[in-house]
Amino acid sequence: MDTSDNHSKENHWEEIAQNASKHFMDIFITPEVMRRQEAAELPRPLDLQAAQIIFYPDRRKPTVRINSEVKVLAKMKLKPGIEKEYGDSVYANELEGLEELMLTEEDDPDSGHVTMLKFNGSWIMAFDFIYNKALAKKTINTAKEFIEAAEFSFSHQNWSAFADNLFSAAELLAKATLLAA
Missing domain, CATH: 1.20.5 (Single alpha-helices involved in coiled-coils or other helix-helix interfaces)
Known part of the structure:
Protein backbone atom coordinates (compact mmCIF):
# COMPACT_ATOMS: atom_id res chain seq x y z
CA MET A 1 0.00 0.00 0.00
CA ASP A 2 1.46 3.37 -0.92
CA THR A 3 1.76 6.26 1.52
CA SER A 4 -1.05 8.23 -0.14
CA ASP A 5 -3.47 5.41 0.76
CA ASN A 6 -2.26 5.48 4.38
CA HIS A 7 -2.56 9.27 4.49
CA SER A 8 -6.07 9.06 3.06
CA LYS A 9 -7.12 6.48 5.67
CA GLU A 10 -5.61 8.59 8.49
CA ASN A 11 -7.54 11.64 7.26
CA HIS A 12 -10.71 9.55 7.04
CA TRP A 13 -10.41 8.36 10.66
CA GLU A 14 -9.49 11.85 11.85
CA GLU A 15 -12.59 13.22 10.11
CA ILE A 16 -14.76 10.55 11.77
CA ALA A 17 -13.28 11.40 15.19
CA GLN A 18 -13.85 15.12 14.67
CA ASN A 19 -17.45 14.56 13.58
CA ALA A 20 -18.14 12.25 16.53
CA SER A 21 -16.66 14.64 19.08
CA LYS A 22 -18.62 17.55 17.55
CA HIS A 23 -21.86 15.58 17.80
CA PHE A 24 -21.20 14.58 21.42
CA MET A 25 -20.41 18.21 22.24
CA ASP A 26 -23.52 19.52 20.44
CA ILE A 27 -25.97 16.93 21.76
CA PHE A 28 -24.78 16.33 25.33
CA ILE A 29 -21.92 18.47 26.65
CA THR A 30 -22.67 22.01 25.41
CA PRO A 31 -26.34 21.94 26.52
CA GLU A 32 -25.27 20.71 29.98
CA VAL A 33 -22.56 23.38 30.26
CA MET A 34 -25.07 26.07 29.25
CA ARG A 35 -27.65 24.77 31.73
CA ARG A 36 -25.11 24.83 34.56
CA GLN A 37 -23.80 28.26 33.58
CA GLU A 38 -27.35 29.64 33.64
CA ALA A 39 -27.73 28.13 37.13
CA ALA A 40 -24.36 29.68 38.15
CA GLU A 41 -22.91 26.19 38.72
CA LEU A 42 -20.10 26.66 36.18
CA PRO A 43 -17.99 29.73 35.37
CA ARG A 44 -18.28 31.83 32.21
CA PRO A 45 -16.21 31.32 30.17
CA LEU A 46 -15.50 27.69 30.98
CA ASP A 47 -12.02 26.26 30.44
CA LEU A 48 -13.14 22.80 29.37
CA GLN A 49 -10.41 20.22 30.07
CA ALA A 50 -12.47 17.03 30.29
CA ALA A 51 -15.99 15.78 29.67
CA GLN A 52 -17.68 12.45 30.10
CA ILE A 53 -21.08 11.04 29.16
CA ILE A 54 -22.31 7.92 30.95
CA PHE A 55 -24.96 5.91 29.08
CA TYR A 56 -27.07 3.53 31.16
CA PRO A 57 -28.43 0.19 29.94
CA ASP A 58 -31.88 0.96 31.36
CA ARG A 59 -32.11 3.96 28.98
CA ARG A 60 -32.36 6.60 31.71
CA LYS A 61 -31.01 10.04 30.88
CA PRO A 62 -27.21 10.01 30.43
CA THR A 63 -25.05 11.65 33.08
CA VAL A 64 -22.74 14.41 31.83
CA ARG A 65 -19.59 15.11 33.83
CA ILE A 66 -17.49 18.21 33.36
CA ASN A 67 -13.79 18.73 34.23
CA SER A 68 -13.10 17.57 37.83
CA GLU A 69 -16.28 15.44 37.85
CA VAL A 70 -14.83 13.12 35.20
CA LYS A 71 -13.89 9.72 36.63
CA VAL A 72 -11.64 7.59 34.48
CA LEU A 73 -8.85 5.07 34.69
CA ALA A 74 -6.23 5.81 32.08
CA LYS A 75 -3.62 3.41 30.83
CA MET A 76 -0.83 5.64 29.59
CA LYS A 77 2.40 4.88 27.76
CA LEU A 78 5.59 6.27 29.27
CA LYS A 79 8.21 7.88 27.05
CA PRO A 80 11.21 5.69 26.23
CA GLY A 81 13.72 5.66 29.07
CA ILE A 82 11.16 6.57 31.76
CA GLU A 83 10.59 3.87 34.36
CA LYS A 84 8.09 3.99 37.22
CA GLU A 85 7.09 1.71 40.04
CA TYR A 86 3.47 1.23 41.11
CA GLY A 87 2.45 4.26 43.18
CA ASP A 88 5.12 6.62 41.78
CA SER A 89 3.98 10.04 40.62
CA VAL A 90 3.75 10.42 36.86
CA TYR A 91 3.95 13.80 35.12
CA ALA A 92 2.55 14.82 31.73
CA ASN A 93 6.02 15.47 30.28
CA GLU A 94 6.90 11.80 31.01
CA LEU A 95 4.02 10.45 28.94
CA GLU A 96 4.16 9.48 25.30
CA GLY A 97 0.48 8.81 24.84
CA LEU A 98 -2.73 7.16 25.85
CA GLU A 99 -3.45 3.47 25.45
CA GLU A 100 -6.89 3.12 27.07
CA LEU A 101 -9.56 5.00 29.04
CA MET A 102 -11.95 2.99 31.22
CA LEU A 103 -14.72 3.74 33.69
CA THR A 104 -13.80 3.41 37.35
CA GLU A 105 -15.25 0.80 39.70
CA GLU A 106 -17.54 3.54 41.09
CA ASP A 107 -19.51 3.48 37.84
CA ASP A 108 -22.05 0.87 36.83
CA PRO A 109 -20.01 -1.79 34.99
CA ASP A 110 -22.98 -2.34 32.67
CA SER A 111 -22.86 1.27 31.41
CA GLY A 112 -21.32 2.71 28.27
CA HIS A 113 -19.39 5.96 28.07
CA VAL A 114 -17.76 8.66 26.00
CA THR A 115 -14.78 10.29 27.69
CA MET A 116 -12.95 13.31 26.27
CA LEU A 117 -9.74 14.65 27.82
CA LYS A 118 -7.41 17.45 26.84
CA PHE A 119 -3.88 16.01 26.93
CA ASN A 120 -0.76 17.96 25.95
CA GLY A 121 -2.89 20.50 24.08
CA SER A 122 -4.87 17.94 22.07
CA TRP A 123 -8.21 16.30 22.69
CA ILE A 124 -8.38 12.55 23.23
CA MET A 125 -11.69 10.73 22.97
CA ALA A 126 -12.48 7.19 24.05
CA PHE A 127 -15.80 5.42 24.02
CA ASP A 128 -17.35 2.10 24.89
CA PHE A 129 -20.98 1.56 23.95
CA ILE A 130 -21.18 -2.06 25.03
CA TYR A 131 -23.85 -2.36 27.71
CA ASN A 132 -24.30 -5.16 30.24
Whole structure:
Protein backbone atom coordinates (compact mmCIF):
# COMPACT_ATOMS: atom_id res chain seq x y z
CA MET A 1 0.00 0.00 0.00
CA ASP A 2 1.46 3.37 -0.92
CA THR A 3 1.76 6.26 1.52
CA SER A 4 -1.05 8.23 -0.14
CA ASP A 5 -3.47 5.41 0.76
CA ASN A 6 -2.26 5.48 4.38
CA HIS A 7 -2.56 9.27 4.49
CA SER A 8 -6.07 9.06 3.06
CA LYS A 9 -7.12 6.48 5.67
CA GLU A 10 -5.61 8.59 8.49
CA ASN A 11 -7.54 11.64 7.26
CA HIS A 12 -10.71 9.55 7.04
CA TRP A 13 -10.41 8.36 10.66
CA GLU A 14 -9.49 11.85 11.85
CA GLU A 15 -12.59 13.22 10.11
CA ILE A 16 -14.76 10.55 11.77
CA ALA A 17 -13.28 11.40 15.19
CA GLN A 18 -13.85 15.12 14.67
CA ASN A 19 -17.45 14.56 13.58
CA ALA A 20 -18.14 12.25 16.53
CA SER A 21 -16.66 14.64 19.08
CA LYS A 22 -18.62 17.55 17.55
CA HIS A 23 -21.86 15.58 17.80
CA PHE A 24 -21.20 14.58 21.42
CA MET A 25 -20.41 18.21 22.24
CA ASP A 26 -23.52 19.52 20.44
CA ILE A 27 -25.97 16.93 21.76
CA PHE A 28 -24.78 16.33 25.33
CA ILE A 29 -21.92 18.47 26.65
CA THR A 30 -22.67 22.01 25.41
CA PRO A 31 -26.34 21.94 26.52
CA GLU A 32 -25.27 20.71 29.98
CA VAL A 33 -22.56 23.38 30.26
CA MET A 34 -25.07 26.07 29.25
CA ARG A 35 -27.65 24.77 31.73
CA ARG A 36 -25.11 24.83 34.56
CA GLN A 37 -23.80 28.26 33.58
CA GLU A 38 -27.35 29.64 33.64
CA ALA A 39 -27.73 28.13 37.13
CA ALA A 40 -24.36 29.68 38.15
CA GLU A 41 -22.91 26.19 38.72
CA LEU A 42 -20.10 26.66 36.18
CA PRO A 43 -17.99 29.73 35.37
CA ARG A 44 -18.28 31.83 32.21
CA PRO A 45 -16.21 31.32 30.17
CA LEU A 46 -15.50 27.69 30.98
CA ASP A 47 -12.02 26.26 30.44
CA LEU A 48 -13.14 22.80 29.37
CA GLN A 49 -10.41 20.22 30.07
CA ALA A 50 -12.47 17.03 30.29
CA ALA A 51 -15.99 15.78 29.67
CA GLN A 52 -17.68 12.45 30.10
CA ILE A 53 -21.08 11.04 29.16
CA ILE A 54 -22.31 7.92 30.95
CA PHE A 55 -24.96 5.91 29.08
CA TYR A 56 -27.07 3.53 31.16
CA PRO A 57 -28.43 0.19 29.94
CA ASP A 58 -31.88 0.96 31.36
CA ARG A 59 -32.11 3.96 28.98
CA ARG A 60 -32.36 6.60 31.71
CA LYS A 61 -31.01 10.04 30.88
CA PRO A 62 -27.21 10.01 30.43
CA THR A 63 -25.05 11.65 33.08
CA VAL A 64 -22.74 14.41 31.83
CA ARG A 65 -19.59 15.11 33.83
CA ILE A 66 -17.49 18.21 33.36
CA ASN A 67 -13.79 18.73 34.23
CA SER A 68 -13.10 17.57 37.83
CA GLU A 69 -16.28 15.44 37.85
CA VAL A 70 -14.83 13.12 35.20
CA LYS A 71 -13.89 9.72 36.63
CA VAL A 72 -11.64 7.59 34.48
CA LEU A 73 -8.85 5.07 34.69
CA ALA A 74 -6.23 5.81 32.08
CA LYS A 75 -3.62 3.41 30.83
CA MET A 76 -0.83 5.64 29.59
CA LYS A 77 2.40 4.88 27.76
CA LEU A 78 5.59 6.27 29.27
CA LYS A 79 8.21 7.88 27.05
CA PRO A 80 11.21 5.69 26.23
CA GLY A 81 13.72 5.66 29.07
CA ILE A 82 11.16 6.57 31.76
CA GLU A 83 10.59 3.87 34.36
CA LYS A 84 8.09 3.99 37.22
CA GLU A 85 7.09 1.71 40.04
CA TYR A 86 3.47 1.23 41.11
CA GLY A 87 2.45 4.26 43.18
CA ASP A 88 5.12 6.62 41.78
CA SER A 89 3.98 10.04 40.62
CA VAL A 90 3.75 10.42 36.86
CA TYR A 91 3.95 13.80 35.12
CA ALA A 92 2.55 14.82 31.73
CA ASN A 93 6.02 15.47 30.28
CA GLU A 94 6.90 11.80 31.01
CA LEU A 95 4.02 10.45 28.94
CA GLU A 96 4.16 9.48 25.30
CA GLY A 97 0.48 8.81 24.84
CA LEU A 98 -2.73 7.16 25.85
CA GLU A 99 -3.45 3.47 25.45
CA GLU A 100 -6.89 3.12 27.07
CA LEU A 101 -9.56 5.00 29.04
CA MET A 102 -11.95 2.99 31.22
CA LEU A 103 -14.72 3.74 33.69
CA THR A 104 -13.80 3.41 37.35
CA GLU A 105 -15.25 0.80 39.70
CA GLU A 106 -17.54 3.54 41.09
CA ASP A 107 -19.51 3.48 37.84
CA ASP A 108 -22.05 0.87 36.83
CA PRO A 109 -20.01 -1.79 34.99
CA ASP A 110 -22.98 -2.34 32.67
CA SER A 111 -22.86 1.27 31.41
CA GLY A 112 -21.32 2.71 28.27
CA HIS A 113 -19.39 5.96 28.07
CA VAL A 114 -17.76 8.66 26.00
CA THR A 115 -14.78 10.29 27.69
CA MET A 116 -12.95 13.31 26.27
CA LEU A 117 -9.74 14.65 27.82
CA LYS A 118 -7.41 17.45 26.84
CA PHE A 119 -3.88 16.01 26.93
CA ASN A 120 -0.76 17.96 25.95
CA GLY A 121 -2.89 20.50 24.08
CA SER A 122 -4.87 17.94 22.07
CA TRP A 123 -8.21 16.30 22.69
CA ILE A 124 -8.38 12.55 23.23
CA MET A 125 -11.69 10.73 22.97
CA ALA A 126 -12.48 7.19 24.05
CA PHE A 127 -15.80 5.42 24.02
CA ASP A 128 -17.35 2.10 24.89
CA PHE A 129 -20.98 1.56 23.95
CA ILE A 130 -21.18 -2.06 25.03
CA TYR A 131 -23.85 -2.36 27.71
CA ASN A 132 -24.30 -5.16 30.24
CA LYS A 133 -20.64 -6.23 30.33
CA ALA A 134 -20.81 -7.30 34.00
CA LEU A 135 -24.10 -9.13 33.50
CA ALA A 136 -22.70 -10.89 30.42
CA LYS A 137 -19.58 -11.90 32.37
CA LYS A 138 -21.72 -13.34 35.18
CA THR A 139 -23.78 -15.25 32.61
CA ILE A 140 -20.60 -16.64 30.98
CA ASN A 141 -19.31 -17.79 34.38
CA THR A 142 -22.60 -19.60 34.99
CA ALA A 143 -22.30 -21.24 31.55
CA LYS A 144 -18.83 -22.49 32.52
CA GLU A 145 -20.39 -24.27 35.51
CA PHE A 146 -22.84 -26.02 33.18
CA ILE A 147 -19.96 -27.01 30.88
CA GLU A 148 -18.12 -28.52 33.86
CA ALA A 149 -21.28 -30.42 34.81
CA ALA A 150 -21.60 -31.61 31.19
CA GLU A 151 -17.97 -32.81 31.20
CA PHE A 152 -18.58 -34.70 34.44
CA SER A 153 -21.75 -36.26 33.02
CA PHE A 154 -19.93 -37.19 29.81
CA SER A 155 -17.10 -38.87 31.73
CA HIS A 156 -19.69 -40.93 33.65
CA GLN A 157 -21.74 -41.67 30.51
CA ASN A 158 -24.77 -39.89 31.95
CA TRP A 159 -25.96 -38.92 28.47
CA SER A 160 -29.20 -37.15 29.39
CA ALA A 161 -27.50 -34.99 32.02
CA PHE A 162 -24.64 -34.36 29.58
CA ALA A 163 -27.00 -33.17 26.83
CA ASP A 164 -29.12 -31.07 29.19
CA ASN A 165 -26.12 -29.32 30.79
CA LEU A 166 -24.47 -28.71 27.43
CA PHE A 167 -27.71 -27.27 26.05
CA SER A 168 -28.06 -24.98 29.10
CA ALA A 169 -24.47 -23.80 28.66
CA ALA A 170 -25.12 -23.02 24.98
CA GLU A 171 -28.27 -21.06 25.88
CA LEU A 172 -26.38 -19.03 28.49
CA LEU A 173 -23.53 -18.26 26.10
CA ALA A 174 -26.01 -17.12 23.46
CA LYS A 175 -27.73 -14.93 26.08
CA ALA A 176 -24.37 -13.41 27.12
CA THR A 177 -23.63 -12.59 23.49
CA LEU A 178 -26.98 -10.85 23.11
CA LEU A 179 -26.65 -9.01 26.43
CA ALA A 180 -23.38 -7.39 25.41
CA ALA A 181 -24.35 -6.73 21.80
